[in-house]
Amino acid sequence: MGSGNTSPDLSVNLGGIPMKNPVMTASGTSGYGEEIAEIYDLSALGALTVKGLSLEPQRGNPPPRICETPAGMLNAIGLQNIGVHAFIEEKLPALRELDVAVIANVYGHCAEDYAEVVRLLTAAGGIDGIELNISCPNVKKGGMVFGTDPMATREVVRLVRRATSLPLLVKLSPNVTDITEFARIAEGEGADALSLINTLLGMAIDISTRRPKLANVMGGLSGPAIQPVALRMVYQVARVVKVPLVGMGGIMNAADAVAFLLAGASAIAVGTANFVDPPAPVHIVQGIREYMAAQGIDSMENLVGALEKDV
């Protein structure tokens, strides 16, 4: 048992990103941090991941873009964003001031686009890490196409790796048969960490109007409904790669978060829970601390992947 009076150390190093705790916000669920900052102090977070950035501003998909599903939701935002240039000029200055690691989520129509956005972000300074979104199910070109084709994954990670010396996270798609194949490729091409999972491709129909509930017809499923799938994938990937993992998918509270850490994630990201319970990440940090104290675990090293072998 750990000594009762020292509080557990929650700090982690995520592939070169030092974080004071393992709790991050998931991309696309906390904007560029501004709105969340009206509710709680962002320095409570280990890291903030901003909404996916592209070279040019994106209009996004027509509404309706979201709908609720059993214990989850579908979204087809279509990566509406202000573009990397406006991000650097208008949003980044405020983010630099914060006492929290900032991770820029990046998306492109082609591999060269990804690399260009990453070059611009790297040159701008003040960003602690890059997360490549090769797994967005809501855009026609790019997005998930990269993350579901091994050759395309290899190409884009390779190109981006050459474009930056910043810690590089690659965010994997769950919409594949064997996620470990993609994890290995990303690691082999120099990813410093892997994020998983992005949303699962889904659909909902309004039977009274006989129409799809989303204008885009299909969208990405998130929330508690996907948690067992996400947990399974983190577990599988943790067993085949050495780089640290960011686990996400339906994490609502500290108990959910701890399960991902036990399965092998070095950090976790909170997505849909930010909508349901905006201060959830703050409570999750506190809950992980309490769990560690109660279990006599003094550091993250002794928690990550500490799943017992037999049931």
Place this chain on the structure above:
Amino acid sequence: MSRHIIRNVSSEILENQELAVQTYRLTLSFAEDLHHFTPGRFVMVQASTTRDPLLRRAFSIHDVSPQQLRILYRVVGRGTEWISRRKSGDTLNLVGPLGTGFDLTSPIRKALLIAGGMGIAPFTFLAKRLREQGVEVLLFYGARTASELVPVDAFKACGVSVLTATDDGSRGEPGTITELFQEHFRKVEPSEAFKVYACGPRPMLLEVARITRNTGVACEVSLESMMACGLGTCMGCVMETRTGYRRVCREGPVFDAEDLLWNGR
């Protein structure tokens, strides 16, 4: 611009009273002052204690008195049904106030309010504020049938004239509220400094926007949209405007009717 303060609070239910068929008025108690709760803004309310249904539900600020917030809502599905079963003494978590409300800064002498169905919800508070400013207020209130109309005593008490229409003619004028509005709108002197505020189903708002278009009369409409966060982070609730997609929960829910492009669903 002053920084918004968004509260995430559990507040005690003082009353949850059925006012009309499946229509309830919820009164919540607050320890602090509700200075930022202004007409047209809204709150995101907890609608379950489990993970299904998952998301909060959006409700307009119906009325505010020192340390009390009121919400007027209709039971239309699982979330509102759950809320309707909460009793006085229970606590309910909510996030707010959110969004951009009605503009009360332009100097007007007269206001025409058009409410369809639950679109009445934000107008009690708006009418009170307008009356405090000495503005003459006329309310057009329509529903499908008489049993869906909520009492309008609060409007009458502050000197608002109320005109009613029901689709089936069971109370007030038979027909739609926009027909009744249009008749009056034609008669108002264009020289009078007045403004139109509308809240209700989208087809009604579209019709009001059409009637007021190119008349030089300002018209503000309060929109509904599917919402996940209500905060402005998910980009799920957007409406198409002349300047691109704008968030109903942040730049709205109140928009200038002239700015909206109505081609979306």
